[in-house]
Each structure stands twice: as structure tokens, then as C-alpha cells.
Amino acid sequence: MKATVFAPGSIGNVGPGFDVLGLAVDGIGDRVTVELSSGPEVPVRVRGTDAAMIPTDPSKNAAAIAANAMLRRYGRSRSAVVIIDKGLPVSGGMGGSAASSVAGAYAAALASGDPATKEEIMTAALEGEMFVSGRHLDNIAPITLGGLVLSRSIDPIDAIPLPVPPAWSVALITPNVRIETKQARAILPEQWDRASWIQQMANTAALIAAFMSADGALARRALDDHYAEPRRAPRIPHFAEVKRAALDAGAFGCSISGSGPTIFAIVDGDTAERCLAAMRRAMGDVECQARVAAIARRGAHPV
Amino acid sequence: MKATVFAPGSIGNVGPGFDVLGLAVDGIGDRVTVELSSGPEVPVRVRGTDAAMIPTDPSKNAAAIAANAMLRRYGRSRSAVVIIDKGLPVSGGMGGSAASSVAGAYAAALASGDPATKEEIMTAALEGEMFVSGRHLDNIAPITLGGLVLSRSIDPIDAIPLPVPPAWSVALITPNVRIETKQARAILPEQWDRASWIQQMANTAALIAAFMSADGALARRALDDHYAEPRRAPRIPHFAEVKRAALDAGAFGCSISGSGPTIFAIVDGDTAERCLAAMRRAMGDVECQARVAAIARRGAHPV
Numbered sequence: 001m002k003a004t005v006f007a008p009g010s011i012g013n014v015g016p017g018f019d020v021l022g023l024a025v026d027g028i029g030d031r032v033t034v035e036l037s038s039g040p041e042v043p044v045r046v047r048g049t050d051a052a053m054i055p056t057d058p059s060k061n062a063a064a065i066a067a068n069a070m071l072r073r074y075g076r077s078r079s080a081v082v083i084i085d086k087g088l089p090v091s092g093g094m095g096g097s098a099a100s101s102v103a104g105a106y107a108a109a110l111a112s113g114d115p116a117t118k119e120e121i122m123t124a125a126l127e128g129e130m131f132v133s134g135r136h137l138d139n140i141a142p143i144t145l146g147g148l149v150l151s152r153s154i155d156p157i158d159a160i161p162l163p164v165p166p167a168w169s170v171a172l173i174t175p176n177v178r179i180e181t182k183q184a185r186a187i188l189p190e191q192w193d194r195a196s197w198i199q200q201m202a203n204t205a206a207l208i209a210a211f212m213s214a215d216g217a218l219a220r221r222a223l224d225d226h227y228a229e230p231r232r233a234p235r236i237p238h239f240a241e242v243k244r245a246a247l248d249a250g251a252f253g254c255s256i257s258g259s260g261p262t263i264f265a266i267v268d269g270d271t272a273e274r275c276l277a278a279m280r281r282a283m284g285d286v287e288c289q290a291r292v293a294a295i296a297r298r299g300a301h302p303v
Numbered sequence: 304m305k306a307t308v309f310a311p312g313s314i315g316n317v318g319p320g321f322d323v324l325g326l327a328v329d330g331i332g333d334r335v336t337v338e339l340s341s342g343p344e345v346p347v348r349v350r351g352t353d354a355a356m357i358p359t360d361p362s363k364n365a366a367a368i369a370a371n372a373m374l375r376r377y378g379r380s381r382s383a384v385v386i387i388d389k390g391l392p393v394s395g396g397m398g399g400s401a402a403s404s405v406a407g408a409y410a411a412a413l414a415s416g417d418p419a420t421k422e423e424i425m426t427a428a429l430e431g432e433m434f435v436s437g438r439h440l441d442n443i444a445p446i447t448l449g450g451l452v453l454s455r456s457i458d459p460i461d462a463i464p465l466p467v468p469p470a471w472s473v474a475l476i477t478p479n480v481r482i483e484t485k486q487a488r489a490i491l492p493e494q495w496d497r498a499s500w501i502q503q504m505a506n507t508a509a510l511i512a513a514f515m516s517a518d519g520a521l522a523r524r525a526l527d528d529h530y531a532e533p534r535r536a537p538r539i540p541h542f543a544e545v546k547r548a549a550l551d552a553g554a555f556g557c558s559i560s561g562s563g564p565t566i567f568a569i570v571d572g573d574t575a576e577r578c579l580a581a582m583r584r585a586m587g588d589v590e591c592q593a594r595v596a597a598i599a600r601r602g603a604h605p606v
Contacts, residue, residue: 020505152509153502158524160509194493197500199456202323204504205511206455206463212515221461 002035003110007103007300008146009088009293010095011170012139012258015223016203020151022095023264024142024296025170030096031085031303032063032103034111036071036078048086050096058082062097063104066128070108070116073124080108091178093262098139101128102300106144110302118144119157121300126154133181139258146299148211165214167269169294171246171276174262175237176287184259187231200227207253216252219266223253236261237286245282249275267292305338306413310406310603311449312391312596313398314473315442315561318526319506323454325398326567327445327599328473333399334388334606335366335406337414339374339381351389353399361385365400366407369431373411373419376427383411394481396565401442404431405603409447413605421447422460424603429457436484442561449602451514468517472597474549474568474579475560478540479590487562490534503530510556519555522569526556539564540589548585552578570595 008029014021043056044064058064058080067080082104088096105124109116116124125140137151141159152158192200206222209215233239236256242263246254251265267275272292280290311332317324346359347367361367361383370383385407391399408427412419419427428443440454444462455461509525512518536542539559545566549557554568570578575595583593 017504017508019501020508150505150508150512152505152525158509160512160521162512188497190497191494192497192500194491194495197495197504198322201320201500201504201507202453202455205320205323205453205508206461208508208511209453209463209465209515212512218463222455 001111002033003107004031004033004303005103005107005110005300006031006303007099007143008296009099010139010142011264012095013228013256015207015253015255016200016225016227017138017207018200018225018227019136019138021148021204021207022138022142022151023148023170024146024299025172026294026296027291028094028293029087030099030103031087032100032107033083034067034104034107035081036076036111037081038078041079042081045083046086047084049088050090051086053090054084054086060131062128062132063100065131066101066125067104067108069127070105070120070124071112073120074112074114076112089174091180092174093179093256093258093260094174095139095143095258097132098125098129099143101125102140102143104128106300122157122159134185142299144299146297147295150208162208162211164211164295168252169267169269169272169292171251171265171267171272171279171292172257172262173242173276173279173283173288173290175283177235177237177261179235179260181259184232184235188228192227196226200225216268219252223255223266225255229255232256232260236263238283239263241282242279245278246275249278251275304414305336306410307334307336307606308406308410308413308603309334309606310402310446311599312402313442313445314567315398316531316559318510318556318558319503319528319530320441320510321503321528321530322439322441324451324507324510325441325445325454326451326473327449327602328475329597329599330594331397331596332390333402333406334390335403335410336386337370337407337410338384339379339414340384341381344382345384348386349389350387352391353393354389356393357387357389363434365431365435366403368434369404369428370407370411372430373408373423373427374415376423377415377417379415392477394483395477396482396559396561396563397477398442398446398561400435401428401432402446404428405443405446407431409603425460425462437488445602447602449600450598453511465511466515467598468514470572471555472570472572472575472595474554474570474575474582474595475565476545476579476582476586476591476593477565478586480540480564482538482563484562487535487538491531495530499529503528519571522555526558526569528558532558535559535563539566541586542566544585545582548581549578552581554578
């Protein structure tokens with residue numbers, strides 16, 4: 001009747017893989033508890049990072065929307081009492097809304113005792129994610145499945161887990177600004193010329209080959225986003241300097257996580273701390289959070 | 304002073320991988336002999352398939368253009384005397400112009416005794432290919448390197464050979480019509496909307512994952528081209544029926560090779576002949592050539 005699920009943070013839009021490629025990261029995430037209730041709907045309780053910014057109205061809260069979507073799926077008439085422990089920042093580019101959505105959907109399934117497949121969890125989570133940031137799977141899929149995931153299709157869901165080289169991890173730096181995903185999307189062109197999308201497609205395909213063959217030099221050539229990065233970078237303090245610093249320190253690639261402001265670098269374990277230190281220096285006196293994180297091999301799970 | 308090179312046929316635009324993904328096929332190709340001459344330029348001699356359709360003026364012949372580009376690269380003042388044995392049809396969608404170009408460039412390097420890298424061969428071959436069908440690497444790269452190749456970049460050339468499952472091969476059927484690449488390109492839109500290119504990108508990325516993990520079911524979902532295929536299919540007799548027949552017979556995917564009219568199917572060795580027979584039946588009474596071919600593991604090579 002009550003269950004708690006932890007869902008990890010994630011990097012969305014990995015490099016050129018706009019809307020389709022995401023990577024789950026260890027050590028930070030959202031925790032959602034769902035209890036079934038036959039009473040009237042009650043406000044969501046939110047604690048932790050940026051708690052004051054999260055709507056408590058269940059009809060506007062990603063975790064509650066996803067939890068109730070999961071309950072409806074099983075024809076449950078009861079509603080979800082939801083408690084969220086936020087570990088991920090709001091509008092930080094770490095997939096916070098998606099993590100809350102996945103954790104809410106998964107916890108609702110556990111609380112109701114219904115066996116939910118990963119696809120069902122992702123389907124319900126999409127409803128929460130849609131409300132906050134739009135209908136895309138690139139955070140939801142790695143949060144649910146762990147690791148690096150290519151979201152090939154939403155209708156029906158086709159999320160493809162890909163191997164990740166054991167030695168690779170990520171360096172993350174989040175300057176103290178907020179970027180709202182829907183706004184960050186509005187500045188991107190609806191139409192794109194053939195040469196540009198072909199280059200983007202080739203880079204995404206090559207990036208997947210790089211992960212699958214543990215080829216850091218190829219990742220470095222392929223992790224090159226011409227669509228979102230150049231248009232979103234101006235909103236992120238010192239983005240160009242941070243990227244340059246990461247690459248000069250040996251990162252396999254560096255770009256914007258989700259719609260930002262978090263900047264991620266793919267790094268080898270040996271160079272991770274050096275890359276992170278260089279990135280932090282390049283931020284100058286901008287207040288920021290910085291961490292090296294392992295790639296989360298395991299997706300959302302009960303705790 | 305004289306050398307002969309065989310270059311295999313190839314499937315360009317493999318499924319969604321427009322302009323970037325190509326696959327070399329065994330058992331059919333062009334053979335080009337280059338001899339260095341200090342005399343005046345002489346016409347190209349052409350024998351074999353569609354020989355009468357190939358220009359003999361060296362300034363308009365892909366193999367000769369590529370051969371002379373290779374010689375200029377080494378500062379050679381002598382010109383190339385070129386003989387072509389065509390095995391690939393003209394405007395057939397099997398990379399004929401690219402094969403002649405690669406063989407011409409490679410043979411010129413051998414004839415002049417200069418060590419040419421694969422990149423140098425591809426660079427010179429591009430000049431021949433550009434003259435005939437446009438500036439794209441998706442045939443040239445697999446013809447030169449063998450197997451399945453992702454062409455990530457032309458300037459500079461970044462061609463990424465990918466593993467191919469040992470059991471996979473191709474079924475090819477070429478109806479007796481011709482489609483000129485440049486014309487087939489002119490009907491494609493210059494601009495494309497975001498949702499469409501993102502889907503195309505996801506499919507190409509997934510197709511590469513399918514090859515790298517030998518996942519035929521994934522290939523079947525991913526080999527789905529929304530850009531060129533729907534616009535070019537009307538020029539190919541019975542395309543929809545042939546594709547349906549291939550998939551019903553168990554192919555992992557079926558689409559147009561290059562700009563057509565050749566139709567290819569990716570098949571498991573066990574089902575190859577059954578797929579081919581079904582495809583041929585679906586062609587009805589249209590005159591066609593049909594064959595099962597192994598994927599050429601080896602690219603162009605001296606003979």
C-alpha cells in the first residue's frame with residue numbers, strides 16, 4: 001500500500017542526440033514515496049533541493065501526475081498520496097522532472113501491488129514529464145533502465161539500452177542559473193536544412209558506435225551538437241571556456257545536459273577529477289555545483 | 304607503371320542513413336586498369352555492363368577523373384590511360400560511379416608507385432563521384448574499406464568501419480529501369496521539420512546499434528527511412544510489394560539502395576534465398592536481376 005522508489009539523475013540530449021540519447025548518472029536523484037488513499041486528494045509533500053519550487057497541487061506535480069497515470073492504468077479508483085525527496089535541482093538540466101515522474105509511476109505500481117513492466121513505467125512517467133518539460137523520452141528511458149539509452153520511438157516506446165565502457169564516467173558542473181526546458185526549446189528552429197541534420201545524424205550514429213566500441217577518440221569527434229548547443233550556450237555562463245577546458249584536460253566530449261545549465265563531460269576515470277577541476281576553474285567566480293559521477297548502471301529502484 | 308584494381312558494388316543510403324551509411328557487397332564490381340603515359344590524353348576504354356553508356360572522354364569519366372586526381376596529388380605530370388571493365392550497372396543504385404572512382408584512384412596510386420592511404424584514395428575518388436552523382440561518401444567509404452561504413456565527415460574524411468554480424472547478407476533485386484542520382488536527389492526537400500529528422504537520426508543510430516549487437520529484431524524496427532524512400536519509391540516498379548514480400552519472408556529490413564532502382568534486403572543467411580525468391584515474385588513480370596550477396600569484408604584491392 002506504500003512504496004518508495006529512488007530515480008537517478010540523467011543527462012538528456014547527449015551531445016548531438018537531441019531528444020533521443022540519455023545517460024543515467026549515479027549518486028544524485030529524486031526519491032518518491034507513494035501511498036494509496038481512498039480519501040480525498042491531498043497536496044504533495046516535497047522536501048529537499050528546490051522543494052519550494054515544486055507545485056504541491058497533484059494535478060500540476062510531475063510525480064503525482066505519473067503516479068495517478070499508473071493507477072488509472074490498472075483501473076485503480078484510489079488516488080496517490082505522494083511524498084518527494086528532491087535531490088535534483090529544478091530546471092537544472094539533470095532530468096529532475098523525469099526522475100520524479102519515473103519514481104512516482106514506479107512507486108505507484110509497487111504500492112498497488114500491480115506488476116508493471118518497464119514500458120508501463122515509462123508510459124506513465126511520460127505523462128508527468130510532458131506536463132513539465134515536453135513529450136520526450138531521452139531522460140525517462142535511462143532513468144528507468146540505467147546506463148546509456150537510445151530512445152528510438154515513443155509510440156510505441158522503443159528504448160534501446162547500449163553498453164557503456166566500464167572506465168567512462170561523467171564530470172558535471174551546474175552554474176547557479178535556471179533554464180526552463182520549454183523556453184529553451186522555443187528558441188530552436190522548427191525546420192532544418194538537409195546538410196545540417198545529416199551531419200547531426202552522422203554524429204549521433206558515430207557517438208553510439210564510440211560507446212559500443214569504447215573508442216574515446218571517436219567519441220571526441222562525434223560528440224558535436226550543431227542544433228541545440230550553439231543556440232542554448234549563450235544562456236550558460238562561460239560555456240565556451242568550460243567546454244574548452246574540459247577538452248584540453250582530456251575529456252572525450254563536453255556539451256549541455258538537457259537544456260542546461262548543467263554542463264557535462266564524458267571522461268575516462270583517470271582524467272575525471274582533472275577535467276572537473278579545469279571546468280570549475282573556467283567557471284571563474286560563478287557559483288556552481290561540480291561533481292564527478294559514475295554512469296548509473298541501474299535505473300530507478302525501490303528503496 | 305600499370306595496375307588493376309577491383310572495387311566491389313555497394314548499397315548507399317542504407318535505410319535511414321541517407322548520405323552516411325553504406326555497405327559493400329561481394330561478387331559484383333568494377334575493375335579498372337591504369338597505365339601511366341607521357342603521351343597525349345587518350346579516350347578511356349570501357350568494356351562490360353552498360354559500357355556504351357560510359358563517357359570515354361577522360362574529363363567526363365569518373366574513373367579517369369579520380370585517377371588523374373590521384374596523380375596530381377603526387378605532382379605527377381603524366382596522365383592516366385584508363386581501361387574499365389564494368390560489372391555494375393549505370394544508374395542502377397549499386398554505387399557504380401563510386402566503384403569506378405575508387406578503382407581508378409587506387410590503380411593510379413599503384414601504377415605510379417606512390418603509397419596512398421585509404422583517406423587519399425577516398426579523397427581522389429570523391430572527385431570522380433562528384434562529377435557523376437554528387438559529393439557524398441556513403442558508397443566510396445565501404446567500397447574502399449569493405450563492410451558497413453558510417454561516413455561521419457567529408458572535410459576531413461572520417462569514415463568509421465562497423466562490425467557486421469557474420470550471418471547477415473543481402474538480397475538484391477534490380478528492375479530494368481534507370482534512376483539518375485542527381486535527378487533522384489532533386490526531388491528531396493532541402494528543409495525538414497524537427498520531429499522528422501529526429502526520427503531519422505534515431506533510426507540510423509538504432510540501425511548501427513543493431514549491426515554492432517547482431518540484433519535482427521532491432522534492425523527490423525530501425526531500418527525505416529522516412530526521407531528518401533517514400534519520395535523515390537514511386538519510380539521503382541512494385542517497390543511496396545517487393546518490400547512487403549521481403550519482410551514477410553523474414554528480412555531484417557528492406558529499402559532502396561542508393562537512389563535506386565536496386566532494392567536491397569538485409570537477411571540472415573538461412574532466409575536469404577527465400578527472401579530473394581519472394582522479392583522476385585513480387586516484381587511480377589518486370590524484367591530484373593536478382594541475387595543474394597555476401598557483405599564484402601574486403602574493400603577495393605589490386606588484382
